[in-house]
Amino acid sequence: MVAKLPYSQKLLDHFQHPHNVGEIENADGIGELTSDVCGDLTVVYISVKDDRIVDIKFKTFGCAAAIASSSILTDMALGKMLDEALRITDMDIVKAMDNGIPKEKIHCSVLAADALHQAITNYRSKDSKDREATFV
Numbered sequence: 001m002v003a004k005l006p007y008s009q010k011l012l013d014h015f016q017h018p019h020n021v022g023e024i025e026n027a028d029g030i031g032e033l034t035s036d037v038c039g040d041l042t043v044v045y046i047s048v049k050d051d052r053i054v055d056i057k058f059k060t061f062g063c064a065a066a067i068a069s070s071s072i073l074t075d076m077a078l079g080k081m082l083d084e085a086l087r088i089t090d091m092d093i094v095k096a097m098d099n100g101i102p103k104e105k106i107h108c109s110v111l112a113a114d115a116l117h118q119a120i121t122n123y124r125s126k127d128s129k130d131r132e133a134t135f136v
């Protein structure tokens with residue numbers, strides 16, 4: 001008898017065949033976050049054009065749920081305006097995984113969402129510095 005995993009098929013598919021894995025050289029924004037809960041690490045790289053995410057990659061050193069969450073997150077964020085991408089929450093990621101993630105693993109999806117938000121904040125802080133520099 002095969003034990004039933006507490007994960008949805010969609011989560012398992014993204015874990016086994018993650019999308020958008022890797023790094024963007026000269027990324028416009030980088031978000032790097034370690035989970036307070038377990039110490040797992042996610043890094044999200046974004047390229048931005050006219051306030052839209054035109055490329056996104058991730059690297060995650062963590063559990064199956066963290067890898068699947070990052071993969072789904074990058075699919076959700078690609079092509080979105082930055083303000084829209086900032087509104088992606090951990091619960092959106094959970095829904096996109098057909099709610100197939102146990103409660104004790106919700107922090108894995110929080111890690112992915114927070115890393116994206118940090119990458120956008122990083123991009124915007126660089127962008128505003130560039131603008132300041134233009135006026136100096």
Ligand code: FES
Pocket residue numbers: 035038039040062063064065066105107108111
């Ligand atoms: S157990 Fe650490 S992110 Fe999943």
